Every structure is written in structure tokens, then in C-alpha cells.
Amino acid sequence: MENNSTIMVVSVRTVNFQVLLVQVLVCVFLCINLFLIITFFMKEYFYTVTRYILFVVMLFSDSLFLIMTDMLLIFSYFTTTVQMWLCLIIFIVLAVYTFVTPLTLTAMVLERYVAICIPLRHAELCTTRATLYLILVVHSLSSVPCIFILSVFFALAPRTFYSEDRVCSVEMFLLYTWQGYLRSATSQFYFLVMSIIIVYAYLTIMKVAKAASGENKTSTRKGLRTVILHSFQLLLCLLQLFCPFIEDAVRQIDFTLFIKVRYFNYVTFIIAPRCLSPLIYGLRDDLFFQAIRYYTLCGLYKKAPSS
Template sequence: MLNLTESNNLSNTSLLSNLKPLNEKALLVQVLVGILLYVNGLMIFTFLKKNVFLEETRYILFAQTLFVDSANMLLTCLTLTGMVIQYPVHIIPCCIICTLLSLLNICTPVTLVAMCLERYVAICMPLRHSSISTPKNTLIVLIVIWAVSFILPLFVLMVFLVYASPVVLRSYVICSLEFMLRVNWLADMRAASLQILFIIMFCIVISTYIKIMTAARSATSENKKSSKGLRTVILHGIQLFLCMLQFIVPYIEMPLWKLDLVLFFNVRYSNYILFVISPRCLSPLIYGLRDKKFCNALKHYAFCGFAVVNRHKIRHVKTVPLEVN
């Protein structure tokens, strides 16, 4: 009969052997994330190099989305890799990382809603667009986005620190958000708050789509511009839906975490691909590749200035609301 030490050694060996396929998946994720980080970094560089993009509210929000998505993918990739290789982290840095991840997870959909509202103003109120989309108002919008995104993660962090014992605060854990949601009422409150936030944002996107569609029917001359705006809002809606589904993922994974660790890692890997990577692939598509002016500037810097682009148009872009193809 095996003693306790021998039994634990056998279970750990079995666990490590079962996690070998996950190490290969983690490597694949790192390659995919590296490609996306390169694309996002190149787009942020393009945004910063052209003053005309710095003056447009839609491009400022787009750049924030790229930054938030890049930081989110980097942190989630690190935490996922740490879980696969079972690397213990001190509980305090783990709490900070999880709080930042929660902040970034909320910031992306809130920014998408702001971008939908900007498209609504540009299409349905074109005469007031220049007076509304000012640098001052854009700064206010950015402050509101970050403030709304920070409220819930900060509250969860404060409650966890209050309820955690000194022994827990000195321990080392495999970093995961589940450690901060062990208080039942806190997990329920967080889930309810995210559901309410999702309903509010989804209603805003739907109403924006309906108003743009109504404007497209009433103004024949603006049909082309409105149809582009409709497609943009639809893509934002899909992106928002995938991002918001990420909020319910921890509550699907938590029972598996206590039941079967290997199954938990497999489910988390699949959720990471579907609800973290997939929606963040849409941001470069919506505003990076579908916008001709931004795409031309992007090609110029991607090929170190050797791409065959109309540089004259890039340097002399008019400061009017730009259209998405």
C-alpha cells in the first residue's frame, strides 16, 4: 500500500503527463498572440505617426482598443502559460494581474459602445459631428471609459483583501481569477453587475443600429455612407457579444477547476481562443484594413516606405469624418 507521499508523487506525475499536450497548445497560443501583437503594434505606430489620425475621435478610440487588446492578450497569455506549467505566484502580484485583466476585459466592450455612438453622431448628426467630436470631449469620453471599467475590478480587489486572512496573503498560488471569487456573494454580485452592464451596452448598440438604418432610408444621398456605418456597427455588435461572453466564462470554468484540472485547462484554452483572441482579431479588420486611408498609411510603414501607395493622399488627408469601406 502506498503512503501519502508516494501517492502525491504519482498523481503529480500523472498530471504532468496529461498536461504535455497543453504545453504544445500554449506554444501555439504564444505564436498567435505574437502575430497579433505585431499587427496591433504596427497599427498603433501608424496612428501615432500621422497627425490627422490623432485629431479624429474614431481613430483615438480605435488606438485605445488596440492598446487595451494588446495588453489583455499579453497578460492572459502569461497567466495561461503559468497555469499550464503550474508556476506558483505570490498572491499579491496575482491579485494585481487579475484586477488589471478584469479592467481590460471591461474596457474593450465599453470602448466599442463609444465607437458605435461616434458612428451614430457622424451619420445621423453630420452637421454637429465636428462640434461634438472635439479633443476636449474625446478626453472626457476616455476618462469616463476608464472610470466605468475600473469600478467593479477595484471593488472585487478591496473585498478580497478585506476577507483574506494574513496566511492567505502570504501564500503562493497558481494565478487565476477564481482565487478572488471564493466569497460566494462577491462572485454573484460580480456576475449580476456584468450581466446588467452587458444588457445596457447591447441595448445601446441595437438602438444605434436602428437609428442609423432609419437615417439610411430617409436620406438617399447618404445611403452609401449609412450602409458603411451599418456594417461597422454590426461588426462592433459581434465583437461586443464575443467580449461580453468572456464575462460568464469564469463561472463555467470554476466547477471544472475543482473537478478535473486537465479538463479545466482544456476548457480554458478553448475559451481563450473563442472569447479573447477571436474578438480582438476584429479590431484590426474593422478600422485597420477596411479603411483605405489608414490601410495605405499602414502599408507604407509595414514595408518601411517601399510599398506602392499614394503618399500624396496620405500626407494631405482632409480633416473630415473618414468613412469605413
């Protein structure tokens, strides 16, 4: 009896530590993202360049996604019930922004591809207006899976469902098994298309890097490293699309193991990819890094960021 009590206390402490760790990580990343967003808007040059515009869109997407997923984690941990209309809003945001970050990453890789492989057309293709159209396309494509799922849900869900109070979970909008299969097929299609784009861009840039010389070779190699980091970040984001199916399989075997797997997936495939964004452009990009250092030191760093 005493041993069982000890095990229960240890288990509760472990869960508490895990939830607390997530709160710390989310707060740190949100603060970093907020500072980078402020830095972006402090200099006019940044919001006239495609890669920086896409970068700040991804920061907004990551921040919103982290807030919503953390909210669900807290609701689940404290078994807090909410009305279904609020849960529906959370589901829509999560369903859309699950795809916004990987699609934006793909768009950023394409921008690097244009800049390195067809530089003479870069200024023509990567205008501010074209970037805004691209952001609209990214959000439209991200909304397609959500529209499919909600169309089926609205057609099949009973009216009493919307007035109920439940612990919010995205799985409750999948009323039938075949809806999960539909979501899986959509995720796999997106995964395939984005993977093909990334591989093609990488191979083409690598070919250009071998043929380049002097300063062009250095610039091209830096662009290639950026594409590699984007590819790794994108891989983690895309693997997140398969997490629900792994978790469903584990839940049928062992619920305790399911909790551990879900926590691991959340930290590895949701938090980790979104902490790479500040690294790739916040620290590796010379111009953005100068701006960060300048505004961090409140102008004491004399070399102001130049365009």
C-alpha cells in the same frame, strides 16, 4: 499499462501544442497591434479624430490584456508560483481591462451613430478633448467591478495571504460564493446596458440608411457594416464575461472537460475578438489602410495617406 502510457504521452503532446498555438497567435496579434499603433502615431491627423483615438486605445487595451492572460496561462501550465502582491497587480489589470474593450467598442458605435444620424453636431461633440473625457469615463466605469471585488477581498482576506506564494489565478480573490454572484450581477448589468445601446444605434442607423440617397447612402451603409462588425466583436467580448461561471459549473463535473472548455473560451472569447480590431479599422478604413500600405512599403508606395 502500455496503453495508459500512450494516452499520457498523447495528452501531454496535445497540451503542448495548445500552449504553443496560443503563443503563436498572441505574438502575431501583438506584432500586428504594435505596427498599427506605430502607424497611428506616424500621422498627426489620426490622433485628432475620435474614432482613431478610440481605436488605438482599444489596441493598447487588447495588447495589455493578451499579455496578462498569456502570462497567467504560462504560470498555470508550468505551475509557477508568484508572490501575492504580483498576482494582485495582474488581477487589477485584468479586472479593469476586461471591461475596457467592450466599453470602448460601445463608445465607437456611439461615435458612428453621431456621425451618421446627427452629422451637424459631430464636429461639436467629437472633439479631441471630449474624446479624452470619454476615455476617462470608460476606464472609470471599467474599474467599478474591480473596486467592488477588491474592497470585499481587502476586508476579509487574512494578512498572511499577501506573503504567500501561489499559482496566480483570478478566482483566488473570490473568497466566498456570493462574491461570484456579485461579479455575475455586475457583468450582466454591463451586458444589458451595452446591448441596449448597440441595438438602438443599429436600428437608428439602419433607418437613416433607408432614407439616404446617393453618396450619403453609400457612406451610411458602410457605417452600418462597421456597426455590425463592432456588434459581433462586442458580443464575443461580452460573452467572455460569462465564461467564468460556465467554467465553474464544468469544473465541478469533470476537470478534464474543464481544461478543454477553458482553452476553447480563451481562444474564442479572448483572442478572437481582439484580432477583429485590425480588420475593422486597419483594413476596412480607407485612410488607415493607405497609411498602413505606405509605411509597410517604407514610402515606396507613392500615394501618401491624406487627411
